[in-house]
Amino acid sequence: MTASILPTLAQRTGPVHGLFFRGDSAWDKGVATDSLFMWVFWFSTFWFVLLMGLMVWWVYKYRRRPGVPASRSASHNAPLEVVWTVVPSLFLGYIFFRGFHTYIDKLVAPADSIELVVKAMKWNWTATYPNGGVSPDVMRLGASDVPVFVLPAGRAVRFKMYSDDVIHAFWIPDFRMKFDVMPNRYTSFWIQPMQAGETHWVFCAEYCGDQHSEMAAVIQVVTEPEYNDWVTRIGQVGGTPQERGLVVARKNGCFACHSIDGTRNVGPTWRNAYGNPVPLADGSSVPGDDRTEWDNYIRESILVPGAKLHAGYPNQMNSFQGIITEDEILWITAYIRSLSDHPLGAAALEAEQAAESEGEGEGDAPANGEGANGGPN
Amino acid sequence: MSRIPAAHDAAHGHHDEGSYLTPRGPFLSTVVAWATTIDHKKIGVMYLVAVLTMFFLGGVAAMAVRAELWTPNRYVEQVQPDGTTQTVLQGDLLGKLFKADGLGAANNIYNRVFTLHGAIMVFMVIVPGVPASLGNFFLPIMLGAKDVAFPRLNLLSWYIYVTGSIFAVLSIILGGVDTGWTFYTPYSSTHAAGHWNVVFMILGAFILGFSSILTGLNFIVTTHKLRCPGMGWFDMPLFIWAIYSTSIIAVLATPVIGITLLLLIFERLFHVGIFDPAMGGDPVLFQHFFWFYSHPVVYVMILPGMGIISELIAVHCRKPIFGYRAVAFASLGIAAVSFIVWGHHMFASMGELASAVFSFLTFLVAIPTAVKVFNWIATLYKGSIAINTPMLYAMSFLFLFSIGGLTGLPLGALATDLHLHDSYFVVAHFHYVMMGGTIIAFVGGLHHWWPKMFGRMYNEKWAMLGCALVFIGFNVTFFTQFFLGTQGMPRRYASYVDEFQFLHQVSTVGSWFLLLGFLVHLGTFIHSLVAGPKAPPNPWGGLTLEWETESPPIEHNFHHEPILRHGPYDYDTTVPPHYDPADYPLDTSTPPHRSGH
Numbered sequence: 001m002t003a004s005i006l007p008t009l010a011q012r013t014g015p016v017h018g019l020f021f022r023g024d025s026a027w028d029k030g031v032a033t034d035s036l037f038m039w040v041f042w043f044s045t046f047w048f049v050l051l052m053g054l055m056v057w058w059v060y061k062y063r064r065r066p067g068v069p070a071s072r073s074a075s076h077n078a079p080l081e082v083v084w085t086v087v088p089s090l091f092l093g094y095i096f097f098r099g100f101h102t103y104i105d106k107l108v109a110p111a112d113s114i115e116l117v118v119k120a121m122k123w124n125w126t127a128t129y130p131n132g133g134v135s136p137d138v139m140r141l142g143a144s145d146v147p148v149f150v151l152p153a154g155r156a157v158r159f160k161m162y163s164d165d166v167i168h169a170f171w172i173p174d175f176r177m178k179f180d181v182m183p184n185r186y187t188s189f190w191i192q193p194m195q196a197g198e199t200h201w202v203f204c205a206e207y208c209g210d211q212h213s214e215m216a217a218v219i220q221v222v223t224e225p226e227y228n229d230w231v232t233r234i235g236q237v238g239g240t241p242q243e244r245g246l247v248v249a250r251k252n253g254c255f256a257c258h259s260i261d262g263t264r265n266v267g268p269t270w271r272n273a274y275g276n277p278v279p280l281a282d283g284s285s286v287p288g289d290d291r292t293e294w295d296n297y298i299r300e301s302i303l304v305p306g307a308k309l310h311a312g313y314p315n316q317m318n319s320f321q322g323i324i325t326e327d328e329i330l331w332i333t334a335y336i337r338s339l340s341d342h343p344l345g346a347a348a349l350e351a352e353q354a355a356e357s358e359g360e361g362e363g364d365a366p367a368n369g370e371g372a373n374g375g376p377n
Numbered sequence: 378m379s380r381i382p383a384a385h386d387a388a389h390g391h392h393d394e395g396s397y398l399t400p401r402g403p404f405l406s407t408v409v410a411w412a413t414t415i416d417h418k419k420i421g422v423m424y425l426v427a428v429l430t431m432f433f434l435g436g437v438a439a440m441a442v443r444a445e446l447w448t449p450n451r452y453v454e455q456v457q458p459d460g461t462t463q464t465v466l467q468g469d470l471l472g473k474l475f476k477a478d479g480l481g482a483a484n485n486i487y488n489r490v491f492t493l494h495g496a497i498m499v500f501m502v503i504v505p506g507v508p509a510s511l512g513n514f515f516l517p518i519m520l521g522a523k524d525v526a527f528p529r530l531n532l533l534s535w536y537i538y539v540t541g542s543i544f545a546v547l548s549i550i551l552g553g554v555d556t557g558w559t560f561y562t563p564y565s566s567t568h569a570a571g572h573w574n575v576v577f578m579i580l581g582a583f584i585l586g587f588s589s590i591l592t593g594l595n596f597i598v599t600t601h602k603l604r605c606p607g608m609g610w611f612d613m614p615l616f617i618w619a620i621y622s623t624s625i626i627a628v629l630a631t632p633v634i635g636i637t638l639l640l641l642i643f644e645r646l647f648h649v650g651i652f653d654p655a656m657g658g659d660p661v662l663f664q665h666f667f668w669f670y671s672h673p674v675v676y677v678m679i680l681p682g683m684g685i686i687s688e689l690i691a692v693h694c695r696k697p698i699f700g701y702r703a704v705a706f707a708s709l710g711i712a713a714v715s716f717i718v719w720g721h722h723m724f725a726s727m728g729e730l731a732s733a734v735f736s737f738l739t740f741l742v743a744i745p746t747a748v749k750v751f752n753w754i755a756t757l758y759k760g761s762i763a764i765n766t767p768m769l770y771a772m773s774f775l776f777l778f779s780i781g782g783l784t785g786l787p788l789g790a791l792a793t794d795l796h797l798h799d800s801y802f803v804v805a806h807f808h809y810v811m812m813g814g815t816i817i818a819f820v821g822g823l824h825h826w827w828p829k830m831f832g833r834m835y836n837e838k839w840a841m842l843g844c845a846l847v848f849i850g851f852n853v854t855f856f857t858q859f860f861l862g863t864q865g866m867p868r869r870y871a872s873y874v875d876e877f878q879f880l881h882q883v884s885t886v887g888s889w890f891l892l893l894g895f896l897v898h899l900g901t902f903i904h905s906l907v908a909g910p911k912a913p914p915n916p917w918g919g920l921t922l923e924w925e926t927e928s929p930p931i932e933h934n935f936h937h938e939p940i941l942r943h944g945p946y947d948y949d950t951t952v953p954p955h956y957d958p959a960d961y962p963l964d965t966s967t968p969p970h971r972s973g974h
Binding site for chain 1: 449450452464466478479480481482484485488555557561563564568569570654655658659660661694696697698699700702703725726729733736737740744747748750751752754757758759760761762763768772775776779780783786787789790791792793794795796798799859860863864865867868869870873874875876948949
């Protein structure tokens, strides 16, 4: 199926089509959309050239000459006016019908579609696969790392979409398809990727605040066996606590605002945060050398983000109360700790080492499930 | 009515009554006299000054938007003087200018600037622009009246306009808003930063609405009650038909946005939960309310422009508008259908049935619009066409507005709209309609009526140069954006993927030509006021009543109440063949040969 449809797609690319679109659409409903667009384009071009041609010709031909008044000509002509009202109306009816037809095709998914649950939040997309897995892959697009959604070639994929905060819109330009993503109900549409190896941009198309222009994703099309392997792999949430923490962070869109490479984003970076003092907006600070303080600071910042506000950052984060479990908080804490070169600060590290030389077990911070896995290096 | 040519060679009765511009007394009392005037001409000029001031502010924001989009925002590794490498943000021109810290803050500044541009241009320039300035000045004169029906209400409208604008400016001083001019919930009601900025901006738009309602009411009553003797409905100039249709829409639709904005303020301040999904409200309800006003208002914006074009083409071709009645009824038809197409702004959020119905109705509104364009072009046939600035602007309008109208077709069709919605294709489309339509017609009309309003001619060559620069700059700026949109560039983006940079840069270069064109016009107008030659009463040879009084008009418009003896475009029957219409005396000072009005 994949192989047979592609040559016909390629033949449709003309020079004018190439001005408007970056190549052919990646599926047949998109090709149908382009076909309607180009039909409207040539229809419009015909009328535009006709009207502008007449305008320029007549303005030149009947330009004012001294002493020559305007000739008398009919001030109206009922048959002509009826014709130029009715004929365009018929064409408009045709455009309406084709538009409606392809629109329905693009919205109503086949029964055997793979369903991806797409969640939008300021300013990140996450897709949960049928087995509960969440894509851990990212790719640099523009100034941000955006999530990668892997999809199989030749299979229909239905997006079931909702938003955690404001209205967003899920736009895949190569598929000529978008739909708003709402905070109070599900919306959906479907696509069918054709060619393994292709990547496609996803943009947020409904204005949603500061990082609207960074709210993107990439769809990566692979063969169906590759897809099945990949989905199975991401479905198995396992590994060390910090590996699990990375998955939880992706699933909850943490990286939309928190970088892991030290760059400043909407929120403070996680790189080298853990174990270092944090200046707070009220003038106080989170001490860098106390692991309990730090674990509690992370927990509180996830559940009540405004309670301890990092100096210099706006209070923009939503609470994850009821969204994230206690286990997941532990994993994220382990992950954040793993991003720090000196997870306890120099002083604490020395104290820990000193305690270790004296006796066993005392140096570890209290009440931490992640144990030795939490520490990097 | 009968069309009796008023073939009087009798000289104009030159009375001692001075023009409305003549200062009465010392400077301070002249200022007070203007601030308290109930003369529709002075109020029209005051509106013109206010609208052009806001156009300048909105234009500065537009130039800033285009400048920011010259480069995308990127993190790059940069070697510091001390040898270390550091990741720094580049390409955020506005961010650097306002010393924003980081990508989020830089993007936020861009978001505030484009909101400023949109809100100012829509609420303070394009909606009130033509009716409040040219409409105020010419509606009574073209009807042969001394003033509008309620002159004091007219002055109040101006002060309400200024108050609304002050609230908007206050909001900007407090830091501006980043909601977009559409104020979509729940972003505007719960998420957008700056509590009072948002409330003040919405309050500003709310107050401006009252100015529209009162002006509309005033014009409707004036048109019904103050037409001069002899002027039936179908003897009215088409500009009056357009302003009349516009006023009906403004009076009917503006209260809806008023109550919507009020609900939004309540939501913002008291969290009443009408639009907030967290409290069981519906954010899409806001979009329905908003577009129930804002779609008809698209025609509030464009109909006066269409009215101007009808005048420009008739006068500068010296021919009656082809199918006058069709054009007049098309205005009313557009006004009526405009109320039932609001849903086409929401194809990407509504159900299939509603989308299908609104798509169908949207194609209906295309028909009267197309009819108007056909009629204007047919009017050119066998005309005596002057090649001057107003005519060039009329041609520019036909060119740009046709593109704006035709690119509405793929947006009205559902399948293509789901791709193009909220992309740069939409940005290009509505700039072709709003700016290529309304603003181009406004500037054309300003040149057409400038000699009448200020009694001085402008330099035709420089004005034509300005027109050419605006036309070229406009197309370079906005035609590019059609390609950006179809290729995948979403609107309201502070940054973009590398593939879009070339087209963005072409668009930005276009905006510089556009700016240059407007600066040339500004220079031409200032030069005209200072050193322009004195304008005759009827420089273009128009037959509508404003050309029968002096330039600039006297305080009471006419020396005697005019009596209409010919239709607005009856060149065939009014002007004897051996006369140039510009020299033919359209004398209204002599009583008519007949009685019974």
